[in-house]
Amino acid sequence: MSANGVSATKTAPGWRATLRHAQYVATDNPVTLGAFVLFLLFVLLALCGPWIAPYDPLASDTAAALQGPSARHWFGTDALGRDMLSRIVVATRLDFGIALCAVFASFGIGAALGSIAGFYGGWADRLIGRCADTIMAFPLFVLAMGIVAALGNTVANIILATAIINLPFYVRVARTEVNVRRHAGFVEAARLTGNSEARILARHIFPNVLPPMMVQISLNMGWAILNAAGLSFIGLGVRPPQAEWGIMVAEGATHIISGEWWVALFPGAALMLAVFCFNLLGDGLRDIIDPRRRT
Amino acid sequence: MLKTIAQRLFGALPNVIGVVIVTFILTRALPGDPAAYFAGAAATPEAVEQVRRQLGLDKSLPHQFLLYVGDLARGNLGNSLSTGQPVLPEIATRLPASLELTLCGLVFAMIVAIPLGVLAATRPGSWIDHLCRLLATAGVSLPTFFTGLLLAYIFYYLLGIAPSPLGRLDVVFSAPPTVTGFYLIDSLFAGDLELFWACNMQLMLPAITLGLFVMAPIMRMTRAAMLGVLSSDFIRTARASGLSRTTVLYRYALRNALLPVVTTLGMVFSFLLGSNVLVEKVFAWPGIGSYVIEALVASDYAPVQGFVLTMALLYVLLNLAIDILYGVIDPRVGVDG
Numbered sequence: 001m002s003a004n005g006v007s008a009t010k011t012a013p014g015w016r017a018t019l020r021h022a023q024y025v026a027t028d029n030p031v032t033l034g035a036f037v038l039f040l041l042f043v044l045l046a047l048c049g050p051w052i053a054p055y056d057p058l059a060s061d062t063a064a065a066l067q068g069p070s071a072r073h074w075f076g077t078d079a080l081g082r083d084m085l086s087r088i089v090v091a092t093r094l095d096f097g098i099a100l101c102a103v104f105a106s107f108g109i110g111a112a113l114g115s116i117a118g119f120y121g122g123w124a125d126r127l128i129g130r131c132a133d134t135i136m137a138f139p140l141f142v143l144a145m146g147i148v149a150a151l152g153n154t155v156a157n158i159i160l161a162t163a164i165i166n167l168p169f170y171v172r173v174a175r176t177e178v179n180v181r182r183h184a185g186f187v188e189a190a191r192l193t194g195n196s197e198a199r200i201l202a203r204h205i206f207p208n209v210l211p212p213m214m215v216q217i218s219l220n221m222g223w224a225i226l227n228a229a230g231l232s233f234i235g236l237g238v239r240p241p242q243a244e245w246g247i248m249v250a251e252g253a254t255h256i257i258s259g260e261w262w263v264a265l266f267p268g269a270a271l272m273l274a275v276f277c278f279n280l281l282g283d284g285l286r287d288i289i290d291p292r293r294r295t
Numbered sequence: 296m297l298k299t300i301a302q303r304l305f306g307a308l309p310n311v312i313g314v315v316i317v318t319f320i321l322t323r324a325l326p327g328d329p330a331a332y333f334a335g336a337a338a339t340p341e342a343v344e345q346v347r348r349q350l351g352l353d354k355s356l357p358h359q360f361l362l363y364v365g366d367l368a369r370g371n372l373g374n375s376l377s378t379g380q381p382v383l384p385e386i387a388t389r390l391p392a393s394l395e396l397t398l399c400g401l402v403f404a405m406i407v408a409i410p411l412g413v414l415a416a417t418r419p420g421s422w423i424d425h426l427c428r429l430l431a432t433a434g435v436s437l438p439t440f441f442t443g444l445l446l447a448y449i450f451y452y453l454l455g456i457a458p459s460p461l462g463r464l465d466v467v468f469s470a471p472p473t474v475t476g477f478y479l480i481d482s483l484f485a486g487d488l489e490l491f492w493a494c495n496m497q498l499m500l501p502a503i504t505l506g507l508f509v510m511a512p513i514m515r516m517t518r519a520a521m522l523g524v525l526s527s528d529f530i531r532t533a534r535a536s537g538l539s540r541t542t543v544l545y546r547y548a549l550r551n552a553l554l555p556v557v558t559t560l561g562m563v564f565s566f567l568l569g570s571n572v573l574v575e576k577v578f579a580w581p582g583i584g585s586y587v588i589e590a591l592v593a594s595d596y597a598p599v600q601g602f603v604l605t606m607a608l609l610y611v612l613l614n615l616a617i618d619i620l621y622g623v624i625d626p627r628v629g630v631d632g
Contacts, residue, residue, distance in 0.1 A: 142568060233576070271441065
């Protein structure tokens, strides 16, 4: 957040204030703290997954196919005898990677377009607003399906589709936040001291827009993960045998009716936990940044 | 009144145009040469050239767009590659199944979420409030395809109280004569209560799956709106006049609080229509979602395009209906508001 960026340039008191703020945030809402711990755990899994996983996620062992959870295979094995725990752990990186790339792409493009629309107004505003409205005129998951189906069935296109459907939210937040600050005192002051318009937008207004954008990012991460997993569940994007939560649930779907619940349950639970974690984090952040919008 | 509706219809026009343009771009963005694609893998260069002329792909882009719009106006969404059948009739026969599922999911979500929202709003900050919030967040975090599988496992495999989660109707029954295409309503028309119950049981799990996912926004909006209304003057007056708690809460407060809830329905429908596809796959529901997934697996593009267009137009129409409904319920809201 911008507050951290500013305090980093200062000396000790700034750091202490940041720490105090972090402490306040953590103790104020234990749920947010829990979500943050969970988030760190997921990040750890995403970074070191391949080294933590007890087995090779792709190594099949048909002799041990469809075994329930046991001491050897904590989460059981799937129809090809692959260790579920290893597959779930390794899949974290792919799922988080897709969501992270998609969210940052929509953040970057959305913030730029929204800032331009909010700052300059006029035809740029109308054009950008109309494009955002057109995206929002689709049920978003359906649009993502259409994009991936048209552009081709690859992970890159899943990222692109997820980024496109999230774009309007960033554009709107950035536009509103920039627009209300367009004639603020500090902007007029910056203008009087001879800063160019583009510089005012980038260096003076934009840092103030970051906090609400952060909330949006956090809430969006969960939605992006759900979206990517949903697309691969219906057979778009990630392909087997690669480990990905959505595909693993799809693979387990055929077994759940005959009672092999672990093949679908554990990846589904991992997916749910990750999304839940991001949603709670986003809520917590929003309460801190903008308590009035708490619902 | 009529003027308001006309104005709103006019306001939805840019969205329809946008939707048509985007679906057009999506077809033309097909990787490689669309003509070669539609002609099939074994086609000769002459055949590809013929298909190109047939599809109008040798013309300029604006011209192609006009041809595309003309096809749409005549209700021609193209033919499916794998079955050779036109797309539109297939979507039309399958749409009622999807709509029935979506609407039942919505009704379930509202029946559960609105009372929860009221409950949370009457005790803000209490553990009930926090619990409701946590439950709603958990609901929106559940991947619908996963919830569906979980419910099928518990209620079909473990408890055995739900029918097998495959399709709209158990094989021992035959579908009611088509009047509306909604099995629940059609079976009532036919006067067959047993059939109605069977349809209901079959519909229950998928509808609950869908409903769980959209409960959160409805609950949160109800809570926020109720909090706002409960602190307003007319509620204080009603309380001071000695009206009972229930009367104040339901007859006075909730009726006003429901207005903002109607506006969130737009977002709710976006969620519903999207996750509908996933739920249909899980429960082998014969709606347009299953149809499009079959087409996706076969890389059959015309049904996918028809599906995206149908869903988008449906969504625009639903938003329009919500807008008009809102204007009817609350005459204070102008068209610009």
